[in-house]
Amino acid sequence: MAAADYIYAAGAGRRTDVSVANTSLHGGAARVTLWFYANTGSATRLKVEAVQATTVLASSIVAQSSGFGWRSVSSPMLQGLNEIGLQDLRLRFTTLDGGNSNVRAAYVQAVFDPCAPEYGKFGPGQWPSACWRPYGTTSPFNRKLPSNPRLIHGSQAASAAIVGRVIGDISQRDHPNNLASHPRGIFGEPTYYPDAGDPMYTLRCDPPPGWGPCSIEGHQVRIPAAAAPEGGWGAAPADDRHMAIIDQTSGWEYNLWQVRGTGPLPPNGGTLTFTFGGRSRIVGDCAGLAADGTNCETTTPGHGTAAHFAGLAGRVRAEELQAGRIDHALNITINCDSGQAVYPARHAGRSCSEIPLSNLDAPPMGALFQLGMSVAEIDALDPQKVKPWHKVFLRAMAEYGMYLGDTGSEGLFSIETEAGNQYLTVGHADPWRTYGQANWEPWTHDGITEYVGKFFAPRDPDPDLWWKNNIWSHLRVLDPCVAAMTC
Structure with a gap:
């Protein structure tokens, strides 16, 4: 002015x-x-x-x-x-x-x-650094939780009942699923940052009957020809086989579920078929809202995740672990949900009644879990049982929380992470492998050595008991109004 x-x-x-x-x-x-x-x-x-x-x-x-x-x-x-x-x-x-x-x-x-490299220049060898966060500051995934958040339904009993179900009959194990790095980088979900030199592919959705139209059907996007889906091209056709593509020119993030084929992609472009998918704004606005990490198509229900979250929403990147800081909420998977969805989710996943278990006091899709511990309390945990890498995750659970974004985990929950194959397929070293070698336990089977990050004390007589009593007992479920900023 x-x-x-x-x-x-x-x-x-x-x-x-x-x-x-x-x-x-x-x-x-x-x-x-x-x-x-x-x-x-x-x-x-x-x-x-x-x-x-x-x-x-x-x-x-x-x-x-x-x-x-x-x-x-x-x-x-x-x-x-x-x-x-x-x-x-x-x-x-x-x-x-x-x-x-x-x-x-x-x-x-x-x-x-400063945060280099800058958005728009991401690509092989120029990976987003730990300080970069997708979506806007208003995204529920990027906001720290208030000091005294409202519990779900305003009730300690309601929160405790949901946590009791998750720790109890819903989960098949008494600890979260392990994190792991594999020589082929097949664990986690890959993200690709194409540039103008990569080939163009036409997206083809092939959903089951009754799923409705797919919002990205026929869209054309550039993808590195060497790209591979979650689990690699050898993954079973029924596996999730996710793939995320970030179009830095348009600001759209494309999220694909069950990418088809045995690979590799046609080197000069062509058609890429998948079961379903959707897109989300990674920067800018969509449907009048700042990019928030959810699918924002207003007319067509395309999505690449059960909750309709964007693929990168809450996903942990290797660069963040290397920096020792996760400045966003986590995206987690639990065995089943209540059959209902709450903000920021737009759709439910597998209900507990489908397994079959009771839906009573099961968490709704989109439920916001928080570890009710202060950073000081986390830092003071027994270093023989809680390693520095554990505390990186625990601090994020306490400061930003965890959103239920999918169903199907056998453990208490599993944490969504990026994949090693997004680096390996484009000719670069896998930082997950490097991090695993330095911080996790080796596990060799069938001539393959993986590095496994365990959220329990494997050398204790009861490996899960200490973590359950001293950490997971502090989990609580917050009201959806906290995520929506309406309370």
Whole structure:
């Protein structure tokens, strides 16, 4: 806004949005504070909001009879904005009660936090670093939990009942599923970052009868010709065989389920067939909302995951473990759900009644679990039983939580991670293998050595008991309003 310009309301309920100039963050993020110079008359209040798409990230009220002065607006939602989010940011001024208010100047202060390589330049050898997070700061996967969150249904008993079912009859084991690295990188779900030199493929959905149309049918995307799905091309056809493709030019993330074929892909492009899939915004806006890590198609129910989460939502990357910090919620799989879905999920998975078990007190798809321990309590856990790599996960469970995104885990839960084959197929070393060798236990079978990360104490007489009593007993289930920011 030029120094000679100003905004005068001249009426109650008048609203003006002010956009900000585009600023390059070179792949990093910014800690943002909004500043404005304004006054209010004796019968007027001024509401000031930071808005991205249709989402209010922060707000403040200037009281009646406030003289001219510099004032600021900030919130946790303005910390860590990526470049797209910053460019989409607007200052909204609304008069309340009366119209006597002047806004004479406004600007955005963005403190740059470097994060290289920058989005748009990801690819083989230029992997996203640990500080990069997909989606916007308003995404439930990217928000830290409040200090005293509301429990599901506002009830300790309701939370305890769901946790009791998960720890009890729903799970077939008394510990989470192991993490593992394999020489062929076949564990986890791969993500690919194509560039303009990669071949173009036409996407073909082949869903079972009654599934309805697929939102990405016929779309054309570039994919590295060496790409392989989850489990590799040798995975059984009935396996999940996920694949995520990030189109950095358009800002769309394509998520495919049950990629077909025995591989490799046709080297010069062609058709890629899969059972079902969908796309989500990884940056920018979709359906009037900032990218939040869910499928945002408004007319066609395409999806690549049971909950309709985006593939990268809550998925742990090797670069994060190497850095010793996971700055987002986790995406987990549990054996079955209640047959219902809550925000941020849009669809349920396998209900417990299908296995068959009771749906009573089973977690709904999208349930938000939190480890109710402080970071200090986690850091003080017995180092003989809880290793440094464990604490990286436990801190994320406490600070950001875990969203139920799929069903079918035999353990208490399994944690969604990226795959080693996304590196190996394009000619690079697998960082999961390196991390596993340094932090996990070797396990050799059939002439193959894997490295396994176990969430239990294997050398104890009862390997699961200590973890169950000292860690998993602190799990709780939060109300969906916490994820939706409505309570």
